Structure formats: structure tokens, C-alpha cells
Amino acid sequence: MKALCWFGTNDVRVENVPEPRILNARDAIVRISLTAICGSDLHLYDGFIPTMRRGDILGHEFMGEVVELGAENAKLELGDRVVVPFTISCGRCFFCERDLWSLCDNSNPNAWMAEKVYGASPSGLFGYSHMMGGYPGGQAEYARVPFADVGPIKIPDHLTDEQVLFISDIFPTGYMAAENCAMTPGDTIAVWGCGPVGQFAIKSAWMLGAGRVIAIDREPERLAMAAAHGKAEILNFDQVDVFHALKDMTGGRGPDACIDAVGLEAHGSGTWDAVYDKIKTTTFLATDRLSVLRQAIHACRKGGTVSIPGVYGGFLDKVPLGAAFNKGLTLRMGQTHVQRYLPVLLEKIDRGEIDPSFVITHRIKLEDAPQAYETFKNKQDDCIKVVVKP
Amino acid sequence: MDYMELQFPDDTRDAAVASGRNISDVERWTSLAAGAAMAAYGLSKRRGTGWMLAALGGMLLQRGYSGHCNVYHAMGVNTAGARSDTRRALGGSAGIVVDESVTINRPIEELYHFWRNLENLPRFMRHLESVERVTDTLSRWRAKGPAGTTVEWNAEIINEVRNQVIGWKSIEGSDVVSAGSVNFDDAGVGRGTHVRVRLQYSPPGGKLGAAFAKLFGRDAATEIREDLRRFKQLVETGEIARNH
Numbered sequence: 001m002k003a004l005c006w007f008g009t010n011d012v013r014v015e016n017v018p019e020p021r022i023l024n025a026r027d028a029i030v031r032i033s034l035t036a037i038c039g040s041d042l043h044l045y046d047g048f049i050p051t052m053r054r055g056d057i058l059g060h061e062f063m064g065e066v067v068e069l070g071a072e073n074a075k076l077e078l079g080d081r082v083v084v085p086f087t088i089s090c091g092r093c094f095f096c097e098r099d100l101w102s103l104c105d106n107s108n109p110n111a112w113m114a115e116k117v118y119g120a121s122p123s124g125l126f127g128y129s130h131m132m133g134g135y136p137g138g139q140a141e142y143a144r145v146p147f148a149d150v151g152p153i154k155i156p157d158h159l160t161d162e163q164v165l166f167i168s169d170i171f172p173t174g175y176m177a178a179e180n181c182a183m184t185p186g187d188t189i190a191v192w193g194c195g196p197v198g199q200f201a202i203k204s205a206w207m208l209g210a211g212r213v214i215a216i217d218r219e220p221e222r223l224a225m226a227a228a229h230g231k232a233e234i235l236n237f238d239q240v241d242v243f244h245a246l247k248d249m250t251g252g253r254g255p256d257a258c259i260d261a262v263g264l265e266a267h268g269s270g271t272w273d274a275v276y277d278k279i280k281t282t283t284f285l286a287t288d289r290l291s292v293l294r295q296a297i298h299a300c301r302k303g304g305t306v307s308i309p310g311v312y313g314g315f316l317d318k319v320p321l322g323a324a325f326n327k328g329l330t331l332r333m334g335q336t337h338v339q340r341y342l343p344v345l346l347e348k349i350d351r352g353e354i355d356p357s358f359v360i361t362h363r364i365k366l367e368d369a370p371q372a373y374e375t376f377k378n379k380q381d382d383c384i385k386v387v388v389k390p
Numbered sequence: 391m392d393y394m395e396l397q398f399p400d401d402t403r404d405a406a407v408a409s410g411r412n413i414s415d416v417e418r419w420t421s422l423a424a425g426a427a428m429a430a431y432g433l434s435k436r437r438g439t440g441w442m443l444a445a446l447g448g449m450l451l452q453r454g455y456s457g458h459c460n461v462y463h464a465m466g467v468n469t470a471g472a473r474s475d476t477r478r479a480l481g482g483s484a485g486i487v488v489d490e491s492v493t494i495n496r497p498i499e500e501l502y503h504f505w506r507n508l509e510n511l512p513r514f515m516r517h518l519e520s521v522e523r524v525t526d527t528l529s530r531w532r533a534k535g536p537a538g539t540t541v542e543w544n545a546e547i548i549n550e551v552r553n554q555v556i557g558w559k560s561i562e563g564s565d566v567v568s569a570g571s572v573n574f575d576d577a578g579v580g581r582g583t584h585v586r587v588r589l590q591y592s593p594p595g596g597k598l599g600a601a602f603a604k605l606f607g608r609d610a611a612t613e614i615r616e617d618l619r620r621f622k623q624l625v626e627t628g629e630i631a632r633n634h
Contacts (some may be wrong), residue, residue, distance in 0.1 A: 124633075
């Protein structure tokens with residue numbers, strides 16, 4: 001089959017690879033009907049995530065038809081149309097039982113690698129490095145889905161692929177980011193990063209009772225989408241000083257909660273700390289660029305919450321923990337517990353409360369995926385979200 | 391908590407030691423095999439690391455041929471003539487000690503029962519080829535050893551408290567001298583079971599072999615930790631996570 005494979009920094013190729021097969025009794029094989037490139041795939045493309053190997057199949061947002069089942073998968077049937085969560089979870093461990101699906105104890109065959117770096121291993125993820133399980137991803141014609149009696153959710157026929165694909169990752173990720181803000185009605189929420197996760201965080205903030213949503217980015221098309229679809233007030237960080245602007249907009253108090261939907265490759269805008277991060281990561285003296293996180297902590301009101309859906313990987317330099325401590329902030333973060341949100345969000349889509357396909361700007365074939373990574377990375381052609389038909 | 395303590399008094403070595411030999415027969419043969427393999431591989435490389443491996447291989451060959459290990463000599467370790475007696479083999483500094491724990495989201499009774507049925511162990515212990523029940527307390531074990539070898543030993547259950555602890559030791563005529571215990575403790579309501587494995591063994595290839603194994607990331611503690619992880623996966627989910 002054809003699959004998009006990682007070969008190194010800025011080097012992905014469509015290759016012919018063997019088709020996946022059933023390895024365990026709870027597995028399913030899915031013929032992929034639609035998949036997507038995620039902003040977090042760019043961290044792999046940019047070489048920020050360790051333990052990638054040449055030939056690894058990327059992709060963790062996918063859906064399709066069940067074409068093969070393991071002997072003990074009693075939940076699915078051949079022909080079922082399913083969306084697959086990007087987190088792989090067994091459903092039976094301490095963490096799955098507590099609804100903490102992305103912390104599953106049993107789904108990472110390379111848990112020892114993550115334990116060396118993080119002290120304990122999160123769940124396995126599709127197509128996201130060997131440290132996260134070394135599972136082949138979904139930017140391919142077929143994928144093997146472990147614990148398929150727990151993760152995949154069946155989709156009613158009347159909903160289109162484009163409407164439901166994003167409950168695999170970015171919609172629940174944005175939703176959890178908003179939920180983590182622990183809002184009281186009328187709260188002001190500031191969202192850094194108007195990529196797809198940021199867009200869904202904005203939408204979700206309204207759903208959960210925000211009184212005001214402020215979106216921060218510098219790409220005009222992304223800010224425009226946040227204003228048009230997200231009904232957010234917008235700030236272009238190339239044009240204004242974000243900290244002072246947020247203070248001004250909130251009567252000097254700061255936003256009640258701040259969402260960092262950017263993560264470890266923040267660009268900053270020529271501020272001293274962004275330049276410092278750039279130099280240190282370029283010279284391998286640091287692992288993450290975190291100017292957004294610093295700004296979010298700095299701007300957040302006393303007693304507020306900083307919610308972090310953006311991915312971080314390593315040991316962060318110059319984290320203003322003093323500000324977080326002295327302002328009594330709550331920091332909430334982590335990979336999304338996708339399974340927790342699947343039924344809720346599917347129902348919202350079914351009831352017509354939201355049509356997640358609004359973020360799609362590019363529809364391509366798998367053959368064109370390498371070019372699409374480049375376009376997406378450089379935010380050319382007003383690219384916000386790429387979906388791929390294998 | 392009710393652990394089986396494994397303490398052996400320091401022991402004087404027997405007559406074989408006086409002859410200048412300070413490594414056991416099993417260890418001699420393992421050294422010869424590993425030395426030859428390493429030397430051949432190293433020489434075929436003809437590069438910096440290859441030469442280094444070849445030199446190490448040569449040292450192992452010499453060690454196996456003479457039955458005397460300079461490194462052991464310097465460390466004050468002696469494994470000669472100590473093979474048949476568990477207490478001698480594991481006494482003092484001679485043994486490798488492993489102590490690893492895992493919390494498993496299943497009831498004690500189920501885990502104890504699964505483990506007590508020793509034939510189950512090769513399902514999650516990667517290096518075990520088979521465990522064969524001889525009597526209720528005696529069993530025959532086969533495992534993959536270093537450098538493609540197979541090692542065998544007979545074990546006897548010497549301590550058994552239902553739903554709490556199983557303790558065992560190897561008996562005479564074994565390639566590997568070992569003793570160990572597995573404890574099962576209630577982790578609290580809704581929190582499953584703590585499983586703790588303690589193992590003490592005198593490795594084939596001796597401490598030097600164990601040091602080499604560690605160099606290549608396969609030390610005993612890691613292996614047992616990974617075995618326990620697979621045990622947990624198997625009993626919690628019914629399968630062992632695989633990515634290929």
C-alpha cells in the first residue's frame with residue numbers, strides 16, 4: 001500500500017510499504033477514507049521529536065472502514081465506518097478506568113523509552129515516534145488499530161467524513177483545552193495560536209460558557225477565521241504588545257484563563273526571549289521554544305488557569321514559575337483524553353451545533369502530501385488544515 | 391508485608407580456588423563461546439570499534455581457556471567450585487540482585503493463581519522457553535542464554551503462602567543458580583495489586599557477562615521490569631502490546 005513516511009527533518013515521502021495485519025485479538029484493520037496532517041506532525045517534520053526512524057509512517061487523525069477484525073473484538077463489525085482516536089488506550093488499566101485515556105498504562109510497547117525521559121510512559125500514539133509506541137500512522141491506505149474494541153467510534157451514515165474526521169484529535173484537543181480552563185460563566189479566555197486546535201478551543205470556549213474570547217496570532221487568514229467562525233476578538237502579535245493589549249482589554253486584570261495552542265515551536269516576534277529560544281534550540285542547547293507559554297503565564301490574571309494543549313517535549317528553559325506561583329495560577333496540560341470526548345462531540349456535530357469542516361483549507365491526494373507538509377509548515381497559500389484522501 | 395528474605399552468609403571457597411582458577415566451568419565455556427564470537431565479529435569489522443571488540447574477545451578467550459579472570463581477581467570475586475550450592479553461589483558479592491515492582495489492576499487471587507501456574511511464565515518472560523511442571527513444587531526451566539546458548543535449571547518452591555508470596559530456589563544440577571520470590575500485596579480499595587519480584591542469581595558468564603549484558607542494555611533488572619510490564623499487559627488487557 002501507499003503511505004507517507006518520515007525520512008528525516010523536512011523529508012517525508014510517499015512509499016510503497018507492506019499492508020498492516022492483525023497482530024492481537026482486539027485489533028482491527030481500517031481502510032482509510034480520510035486522514036489529515038496535524039500541526040503536531042510539523043514537530044516531527046521539523047525534527048523536534050526524538051526517536052523517529054527512517055521509514056516511519058506518519059499520521060494520527062484518520063477514519064475509515066473496518067475491513068478486518070481480531071478474534072476477540074466484539075464491538076466492531078466488518079464494514080463499520082469509524083473515526084479512530086489518536087491515543088491508543090486499553091480501556092482496562094487504572095488510568096483508562098479513571099477517564100485518563102492518554103495516560104493508558106498498557107498501549108506503549110516502548111514504554112521504557114518514555115520512562116527514561118519522563119519517569120513514566122503516556123499511552124501509545126499513532127505515527128508519533130518510537131518513544132510513543134512506534135505505531136505506524138494513518139497517512140496511508142490502511143492502518144492497524146490496537147484495542148479497537150475501545151477506541152474507534154461508529155459514525156452514522158448521514159454525517160460526512162469531513163464533518164466527523166476531526167473528533168480523532170483536534171476538536172477534542174481544543175475542547176479539552178477549554179474545559180481545562182475550569183470556566184465560570186462570563187470568563188474571558190485568551191487563546192494563543194489560531195491553527196486548527198486554537199480554532200476549536202475558541203469554539204469550545206463559547207460552548208462552555210465564556211463571556212469573551214480573545215484570539216492571538218499573526219497570520220491574517222487565521223485571525224480572520226477566528227473572527228468569522230469563532231466570533232473572537234483578535235490580536236496580531238506582530239502589531240501589538242500582547243501583554244499590554246490583554247491588560248487593556250480586561251480592565252488591567254488579565255484574562256481569566258489563557259490557552260497555549262502553540263506549543264514547543266513558538267515563533268515569537270523578535271522579543272528577546274523568542275530570539276534566545278531560537279538560538280538555543282538551533283544550537284541544541286534547548287529542546288523547546290516557549291515564548292507563548294511565558295506570555296500566557298505573564299498575562300493570566302491572579303488565580304487564573306493556563307491551559308496547555310500545545311505539545312511540549314523536553315526541558316524548558318526560563319519558565320516564569322515565579323509568576324505562576326506568586327499569582328496562584330493553575331496549570332493544566334497533557335495529551336487529549338480523546339475517548340472521553342468522542343460521544344459528546346459526535347452528538348454536537350449530529351445536532352448541528354458545530355460543523356468542524358470549517359477549518360479545512362486544502363483537500364489533497366496522498367501522493368501530494370509531501371508538498372502539503374511544506375505548504376502547511378510555511379503557512380503558504382493561506383493553509384490552515386489539510387485533509388488527505390488516500 | 392511478608393517478604394521472603396534472601397540472605398546468605400559469606401562463605402569460604404573450596405579447594406578449586408587454590409589452584410588459581412577463579413571462574414566456574416559454565417562460565418569458562420560461556421567465555422570461550424562469547425570470546426570467539428566477539429573476536430570473529432570484531433575482526434570482520436576492521437574498524438576502530440571492531441578492533442576493540444576483537445581485543446575484548448581475545449581477553450574472554452584467554453579467560454575461558456585458563457579459568458582465571460584478572461578482573462574477578464582484582465574485584466575479589468570467585469565463582470569456581472561454587473556452582474552446586476545455592477548458598478555459596480549467591481553468598482556475599484557473587485550474585486546479581488534484582489528487585490522490581492509493578493501495580494496491576496486485577497485482584498490478588500487472580501494474579502497469584504496465574505503466577506503459581508508456572509507454565510504461564512513463558513507467556514510474558516521473554517527469555518524463558520519453557521517451564522515444565524515435575525511435581526507440585528518441582529519444575530524444570532529452559533531459557534535463552536547469552537550468545538545463542540540455552541540454559542536449564544531445576545527449581546523448587548520453598549515458600550508458599552496463598553495470595554501472598556511464592557519463593558523458589560534452583561536445585562543441584564542447574565546451569566543457573568538462582569533464588570527468588572514474588573510478593574502480592576493489596577494496593578488499596580480499587581487500586582489493584584502490588585507485585586514485587588526479587589531475584590538473586592549467579593549468571594552464566596559471571597559478573598563480567600552481566601556487565602557486558604548491561605553494556606548492551608539488557609541487564610537483569612531491565613529484563614525483569616519488562617517481563618513484569620508484559621505480565622501486567624497480559625492480565626489487564628488479555629494481550630501484549632505490539633507495534634509490528
